[in-house]
Amino acid sequence: MPSGWLKGKTAVITGGGRGIGRAAAELFAAEGARLFLTDRDREPLEDSAAQIRKSGGEVQWLEGSVTDADFPSRLAKRVEATFGALDVLVNNAGYTWDKTLHKMTDEQWQAMVEVHLTAPFRLIRALASAMRGAAKAELAQTSMARPRKIVNISSTSATRGNFGQGNYAAAKAGVIGLTRTLAREWGPFNIQVNCAAFGLIDTRLTQAKEGGAKFEHHPLRPADSPANAAPVTIELGIPSEIRAATLKLIPMGRPGTPREAAGVILFFASPLSDYVSGQVLEVAGGS
Numbered sequence: 001m002p003s004g005w006l007k008g009k010t011a012v013i014t015g016g017g018r019g020i021g022r023a024a025a026e027l028f029a030a031e032g033a034r035l036f037l038t039d040r041d042r043e044p045l046e047d048s049a050a051q052i053r054k055s056g057g058e059v060q061w062l063e064g065s066v067t068d069a070d071f072p073s074r075l076a077k078r079v080e081a082t083f084g085a086l087d088v089l090v091n092n093a094g095y096t097w098d099k100t101l102h103k104m105t106d107e108q109w110q111a112m113v114e115v116h117l118t119a120p121f122r123l124i125r126a127l128a129s130a131m132r133g134a135a136k137a138e139l140a141q142t143s144m145a146r147p148r149k150i151v152n153i154s155s156t157s158a159t160r161g162n163f164g165q166g167n168y169a170a171a172k173a174g175v176i177g178l179t180r181t182l183a184r185e186w187g188p189f190n191i192q193v194n195c196a197a198f199g200l201i202d203t204r205l206t207q208a209k210e211g212g213a214k215f216e217h218h219p220l221r222p223a224d225s226p227a228n229a230a231p232v233t234i235e236l237g238i239p240s241e242i243r244a245a246t247l248k249l250i251p252m253g254r255p256g257t258p259r260e261a262a263g264v265i266l267f268f269a270s271p272l273s274d275y276v277s278g279q280v281l282e283v284a285g286g287s
């Protein structure tokens with residue numbers, strides 16, 4: 001039952017083509033936000049946007065990887081041309097590339113740091129003018145800036161650790177430090193910065209690995225090593241016996257749905273959290 005929590009707000013959601021990002025996009029649109037979605041994969045992105053438009057929502061999109069060096073500035077230009085100022089940024093795009101630490105390659109480590117930590121940093125920096133800059137101008141004119149929101153997506157792998165996810169856990173822990181620091185730097189501009197740390201949410205990242213989805217990783221710096229420049233196919237998901245064991249540890253006895261995850265993102269994006277900043281909310285079914 002929409003309540004118009006985001007009426008008149010503009011929002012960017014990265015990774016809006018699938019899973020949690022898509023559910024957040026649908027929820028934000030239903031709550032009245034004007035959206036700018038991004039994803040690395042064009043087909044799900046277009047589909048997500050088409051669905052939202054069909055339901056009467058307003059949405060623009062930009063295809064591209066958040067790890068591409070020029071992506072943040074391309075996005076910022078489009079966002080500023082479309083909306084002028086920006087109210088909400090959700091740093092959601094990402095994937096997993098698991099391996100126990102003693103077998104982990106530098107590329108595996110770096111890939112997770114780039115997508116889950118460096119990309120949010122660069123996107124926030126690129127959108128600083130549309131958020132912090134806009135707030136500063138409002139403050140100068142009226143001595144009040146409207147609330148603005150950054151929602152970063154972390155994981156219980158960061159807050160608790162998770163076998164085989166040293167790279168992912170470290171990057172997702174890094175984004176918590178980034179969140180808490182930015183909450184201090186941008187608090188005076190009435191910008192709230194928070195983190196949702198999800199447990200097991202039912203998406204392709206947490207489906208049984210056997211026969212599950214695949215992700216094509218493009219080497220980060222092929223110019224450094226042309227011999228290793230071929231894309232690597234990563235099998236997403238969790239081995240079924242580990243998934244079953246994980247489910248047993250969740251008091252609610254089930255994974256969360258993308259819609260349930262999106263509800264928490266909406267809380268951090270809405271006026272309901274106007275005096276909440278620098279926080280990390282674990283969303284993990286009671287575990």
Ligand SMILES: NC(=O)c1ccc[n+]([C@@H]2O[C@H](COP(=O)([O-])OP(=O)(O)OC[C@H]3O[C@@H](n4cnc5c(N)ncnc54)[C@H](O)[C@@H]3O)[C@@H](O)[C@H]2O)c1
Nearest residue numbers: 015017018019020040065066092093094155198200201203
């Ligand atoms: N599913 C979970 O249980 C869970 C738990 C904790 C945290 N998370 C985090 O939630 C976020 C969303 O994950 P999800 O489970 O919805 O996965 P998903 O695969 O269903 O959706 C992620 C979307 O991000 C896009 N994406 C991936 N890498 C990208 C890149 N470099 N540039 C642009 N887009 C990119 C994908 O194409 C995909 O459409 C991720 O940051 C993930 O780490 C998920």
